[in-house]
Structures are given as C-alpha cells and as structure tokens.
Amino acid sequence: MASEAVIPRADRRLRRARQATLLSLATGVWATVLLPAVGLTREADTGRVALGAVGICAFAAAQTAVLYAAVTPWLAQRWRRRAQVGLAVVAALTVPLVAPVAAGAWPTWAWIGAALMGMAPLLVGLPAAVAVTVGTLLVSAGVAWWTDGSVGRYLAVTGGIGAAVAAVNWLQVWFWGLLVEARQGQAAQAQLAxxxxxxxxxxxxxxxxxxxxxxxxxxxxxxxxxxxxxxxxxxxxxxxxxxxxxxxxxxxxxxxxxxxxxxxxxxxxxxxxxxxxxxxxxxxxxxxxxxxxxxxxxxxxxxxxxxxxxxxxxxxxxxxxxxxxxxxxxxxxxxxxxxxxxxxxxxxxxxxxxxxxxxxxxxxxxxxxxxxxxxxxxxxxxxx
Missing domain, CATH: 3.30.565.10 (Histidine kinase-like ATPase, C-terminal domain)
Known part of the structure; x- marks a missing residue:
C-alpha cells in the first residue's frame, strides 16, 4: 500500500507485532469456542442446540472485541468500557443459553467459565480479577448443581483451564505492553532530540x-x-x-x-x-x-x-x-x-x-x- 511507504520502520515492526499478538489471542479465543461446541454435538434437543450455538458465538464475539481493545492503545476509553460491559452481559446470558446443553454428559458451560476467568486479568485490576474469578467458580459450581453435573469436574475445568488461559493471555498482552512502552520511549527520545x-x-x-x-x-x-x-x-x-x-x-x-x-x-x-x-x-x-x-x-x-x-x-x-x-x-x-x-x-x-x-x-x-x-x-x- 502507498501509506506503508511513509510509516517509519519501527512503526511497521510494531504493527506486525500487534498483528501477531492479535492472531495468537484470537487462536486462543476460538479454541475455547470449540470445546463448548463439543456439547452441541452431544445434545439431542435441537432447540437447546440452537440457543447454545447463539450463546457460544455471542460470547466468542464479545471476547474478540475485548481482546482487540487490549492490544489497541489508541482506542478511545469509551469503546473499551463498552466492550467490557458487552462481555459481562453476554457472559450472564450464556448461563441460561449454554448451561443446559448436554447437561450431565459434557461440562459445556464450564469451558465458557474457563474462558471468562482467563479474560479477567485483562479487564480489571488484581482485586477485581480475584472477585471475578471467585464469582465465576461459584457460578460454575451452581451450573453443575443445576444441570446434575459433577461439581468437581466443573470446578476443575473452570479453575484449572481458566488459570492456564489467564496466564497465556496476560503474558501475551504484557509483552505487547512492553513493546508499546518501548516505542513510546523511542518517540519521546526523538522528540527531545x-x-x-x-x-x-x-x-x-x-x-x-x-x-x-x-x-x-x-x-x-x-x-x-x-x-x-x-x-x-x-x-x-x-x-x-x-x-x-x-x-x-x-x-x-x-x-x-x-x-x-x-x-x-x-x-x-x-x-x-x-x-x-x-x-x-x-x-x-x-x-x-x-x-x-x-x-x-x-x-x-x-x-x-x-x-x-x-x-x-x-x-x-x-x-x-x-x-x-x-x-x-x-x-x-x-x-x-x-x-x-x-x-x-x-x-x-x-x-x-x-x-x-x-x-x-x-x-x-x-x-x-x-x-x-x-x-x-x-x-x-x-x-x-
């Protein structure tokens, strides 16, 4: 593109790093979609399958919006807040939409809870992230009790997989933040010179x-x-x-x-x-x-x-x-x-x-x- 020729080399490198970070985060997002989708294949009720598919897709879209905002430093703060509020609303809706899918046969909502728990460190500070984690685990246990699932299995999936997803997501966004700060430091140094x-x-x-x-x-x-x-x-x-x-x-x-x-x-x-x-x-x-x-x-x-x-x-x-x-x-x-x-x-x-x-x-x-x-x-x- 013609505009590429006028972008400094450092900015082009930063853009490629951002694209790589987005790709990696998106891969993780859609991987968490596949595991809840397994429950759709084990559900005989077509109505539950349709509602579950809507809930899973809406949650994946809300996740994508939040992760995009996390690696887009020039995005206005109001759009970040809207993405976070949207994820919270969709996560709440997934309980009635996704939880009944393959009840007792597959911990469908537990995987949604793991993805939500993995997103918490990227959305809020440490105290609030702990509160979100505890709340998600309680909801996961409640869903297991409601759907006659194994509470231990639900908590293991939500807590164990959620902690791993949180670590991966936090590490990638942390590295991205370091790159942005380094670029800002270079820009400030150039302005000073x-x-x-x-x-x-x-x-x-x-x-x-x-x-x-x-x-x-x-x-x-x-x-x-x-x-x-x-x-x-x-x-x-x-x-x-x-x-x-x-x-x-x-x-x-x-x-x-x-x-x-x-x-x-x-x-x-x-x-x-x-x-x-x-x-x-x-x-x-x-x-x-x-x-x-x-x-x-x-x-x-x-x-x-x-x-x-x-x-x-x-x-x-x-x-x-x-x-x-x-x-x-x-x-x-x-x-x-x-x-x-x-x-x-x-x-x-x-x-x-x-x-x-x-x-x-x-x-x-x-x-x-x-x-x-x-x-x-x-x-x-x-x-x-």
Whole structure:
C-alpha cells in the first residue's frame, strides 16, 4: 500500500507485532469456542442446540472485541468500557443459553467459565480479577448443581483451564505492553532530540543575528546623525551598514544549511574591527592556531555576545581580548572599561544563556567587575 511507504520502520515492526499478538489471542479465543461446541454435538434437543450455538458465538464475539481493545492503545476509553460491559452481559446470558446443553454428559458451560476467568486479568485490576474469578467458580459450581453435573469436574475445568488461559493471555498482552512502552520511549527520545536541535539552531541564529543587527543599528544611527554635518563620513557608515547586512545574511544562510565552520581568528578580527570602528580601542593578541572546531564554536558565540554587550551596555574607551591555551582547556578573557549598571534587555540571550550552553560541554563562564572595568572569562575544555 502507498501509506506503508511513509510509516517509519519501527512503526511497521510494531504493527506486525500487534498483528501477531492479535492472531495468537484470537487462536486462543476460538479454541475455547470449540470445546463448548463439543456439547452441541452431544445434545439431542435441537432447540437447546440452537440457543447454545447463539450463546457460544455471542460470547466468542464479545471476547474478540475485548481482546482487540487490549492490544489497541489508541482506542478511545469509551469503546473499551463498552466492550467490557458487552462481555459481562453476554457472559450472564450464556448461563441460561449454554448451561443446559448436554447437561450431565459434557461440562459445556464450564469451558465458557474457563474462558471468562482467563479474560479477567485483562479487564480489571488484581482485586477485581480475584472477585471475578471467585464469582465465576461459584457460578460454575451452581451450573453443575443445576444441570446434575459433577461439581468437581466443573470446578476443575473452570479453575484449572481458566488459570492456564489467564496466564497465556496476560503474558501475551504484557509483552505487547512492553513493546508499546518501548516505542513510546523511542518517540519521546526523538522528540527531545528534535527539541534540543531546534534550541541549538535558535541559539546559533540568535548569536549570529544578535551581534550583527546590534552593530547595524548603531552604524545606521551614527550615519543618520552624521548626514547633516558630514555627508562623506555618513556615506562611509552607510556603506559599512550595507556590508554588515550582507555579511549577516551570508552567515544566516550558512547556519541554516548547517555547515558553518567557525574560524576563531576571523571572528576575533571581525569583533575587534567593529569595536574599533565604533571608537573603542581594541587589543587582540593572535589566538592559538590549534583551537579545535567545537571549542572555537563555543568561544565565537561568547565573543559575539561580549562584543555586543560592550557596544550596548557600556561606554568603553578600550577593550582587551585574550585567548590562550592552558593544558586541556582554552581560556578567553574579554575586559573593557566604561561598564555601567544597565543590564541586557528582555530579548537578549544574555550571559546566563551562554553559561548554560558552556556548562553543557563542560565549560565555565565567570564575570567580575572592579570599578568601571568589566571582565568576562570563559574556559572551554579540549581533548588532550
């Protein structure tokens, strides 16, 4: 079928397991029908044979509906209750319909009782199942007394065969429940992975756009202020805005495509260039050449946020960026003067988000402030 092609492999396996469970349970159901049907062959009264056949077939149909509901987890609860109530009603009707069949010659209703007792663990909890079992045994003994049958034989068939049927049915449905739970666990794990990937992607897009748009806004504001008094410089700033916008668009496209590799040296140079263009003296020693790509990605994200904060939340005259390797870790320090008491706005990713991101890879982010000097220090582990 065409729909089969779009069903995940795990779901196809689960569907086949469900079909196998249904087939096995149905085989047991119809096996319990055959044994009561033996009584029909030993009954001379055609009226009793007809009524008995109706009762046996109705009980088998009600059993099938209940077992189908037991292995169909998406079925509405109201349909489960209706199937269970239907089985209870039909089981009660089998006493006058089936019990008189082959009275004294074959324990016809005892086999119905065994099937009903075998169904009890699938329908109700343990206390109720015990009550159903006791009630079924009492009814079986009463039917034996009413039809002049052997009470011991009836109880042996109902109790012994019923316990075996209950064990088989419970085991099969238990295994089916384990399969459903395992599949639900896989689905939950896949959803969690997708949510984490969406969060990572949103964070990366924020890191790229947050820094770029902040600089573009500042440059555009500067160009607007310079336009009436220095048209030439305003034009240069406007051209810089255009270049930054094109660069941001390229970075976003590369992020969306998922292959953006971070060159830490380029990122440091870009942030330093933006700071200098905004009048902040920037000191940047050459970063280590052997920074692994995962560490470079994390450091670049922090560097972009730090550069943005220098422009938005300080009146800095200078900024120092230092990156060095210390054993099995890369340490980056960003310090600037002119720190004020303003915090990031409500839409900012902020240092708390960066700290959470670094903690996920075993890194650490620390900040300190001394007078007007704000220092951000980041440590990211790297393989030895």
């Amino acid at each position: 997708a949510a984490e990937e969406r969060l990572r992607f949103a964070r990366d897009v924020h890191d790229v756009l947050g820094h770029s748009l902040t600089v573009i806004a500042l440059k555009a504001e500067l160009a607007a202020r310079l336009a009436p008094v220095d048209a030439e410089r305003a034009g240069r700033e406007a051209a810089e805005v255009q270049r930054l916008a094109a660069s941001a668009l390229t970075e976003v496209r590369e992020t969306v495509r998922g292959y953006r590799a971070v060159d830490l040296g380029e990122q440091v140079a870009a942030v330093a260039g933006v700071l200098r263009s905004c009048g902040v003296r920037c000191s940047v020693p050459t970063p280590p050449a052997e920074v692994p790509q995962p560490a470079a990605t994390e450091l670049a994200a922090v560097l972009r946020e730090a550069g943005t904060n220098v422009l938005r939340h300080s009146q800095a005259d200078w900024c120092r960026i230092r990156i060095e390797r210390e054993g099995n870790a890369i340490r980056m320090t960003v310090a600037n003067d002119g720190a004020d008491d303003r915090g990031p706005d409500e839409h900012s990713h902020g240092l708390r988000g960066l700290a959470d991101r670094l903690a996920a890879v075993g890194g650490e982010l620390r900040v300190r402030r001394q007078d007007e000097v704000f220092t951000l220090e980041v440590t990211v582990p790297v393989p030895s």
